[in-house]
Amino acid sequence: MPQIKISNSRVGKIVPPTPKPDGKPQHVFYRDDQLQGFGIRVTSNGTMSYFVEKRVNGKNKRVTIGKHGPITPEQARKEAQKLLGQMSTGTDPVVEKRERKIQAVTLRESYNAYLLARKGLKPNTLHDYKRCIEGALGDWLDKPLTSITKDMVEKRHSKLGAKSHARANNTMRVLRALFNFASEKYESQDGKPILTSNPVDRLSKSRAWYEVRRRQTLLTPTQLKPWYEATMLLNQETTRDFLHFILFTGLRRSEATHLTWEYVDFKERTFLIPDTKNKEPHRLPMSDFLEDLLKRRFLMAEKVWVFPSPVTNGPLKEPRTALTRVAELSGVEFQLHDLRRTFITIAESLDIPAFALKRLLNHKFSNDVTAGYIVPNTERLREPMQRITDYIREKVEAENDDLG
Missing domain, CATH: 3.30.160.390 (Integrase, DNA-binding domain)
Incomplete structure (x- = not known):
């Protein structure tokens, strides 16, 4: 040189x-x-x-x-x-520069890396993560992970809990997952994790988690009729059909809103939900009520979605205004997931076998070895599905001939 x-x-x-x-x-x-x-x-x-x-x-x-x-x-x-x-x-x-950079990894960097690593997260999950990290912990985003202490976690959990126990717990569960992810991803030059402990663990050791009871609300047999009559007064036919579809299928909101016509088979009288919470496609038979509903919607279909949004090219969003309107008209306070709980409760009351019920709800048989050898047959679910439909119709048709 x-x-x-x-x-x-x-x-x-x-x-x-x-x-x-x-x-x-x-x-x-x-x-x-x-x-x-x-x-x-x-x-x-x-x-x-x-x-x-x-x-x-x-x-x-x-x-x-x-x-x-x-x-x-x-x-x-x-x-x-x-x-x-x-x-x-x-x-x-x-090496020193690399060590300093690793030690300075922020919550924001770890959060972004976590989202990249967790491919295939559903929109609802991403929305929940955003509310927890960007919302509840937004002022921590640019703090190094190594600077977030147990005391900070404990105080923030308590502060969030003053408004909502469920949100406080959920936020800290997401934060705990990020720390566990970071402890595996970020290592010093000698291969040791930069995080020696997870500060969220204090909530478990100090028993500081809030007790949040699972929501158990549903439509009772006597509420079905006024609820149904209130839905029939909605101006938006798509919203009305959407609410009926969830009640008569027990599907989750996102599963119903994202149903497209390519997965509706009128010849076989079935429909398929390809993208579900447990990642397994979910095929269900049509009861007579569901077949009539879907055929009527198909005749006036202009978009790929069975339940399209009236203002965008996408699927229907959660119709909160309609939910409020139905509650006011019927006197029945409810949330969309209450309709799924109602479907489940009706099925259990009709003594539908546990295997068929799990298949209707697309629940996994995690501890049942025998279930792993059984090939699901949609036709076997048609009779249970029709029994649930008949029960609901019986309750809403009493002195009411408006049900098509």
């Missing part, structure tokens, strides 16, 4: 090398004739970068200081002296 005195006047006179014959950039290294190990790298495109080079623990190490321009030769020389001094004691600046 040629030697020069790296100064402002001398560096300004350096002529960049010509590119290689194939057009690729060429580069030349100039060493400082006063400070051993200090130099500047010049490329054919005119870029010049300061560096230091020295053997550390038997290996040659080259560390870039920065580009000429933003950094003057004098500033680069001072930084070079500092780095060469560290390297003389066996410290590798590259």
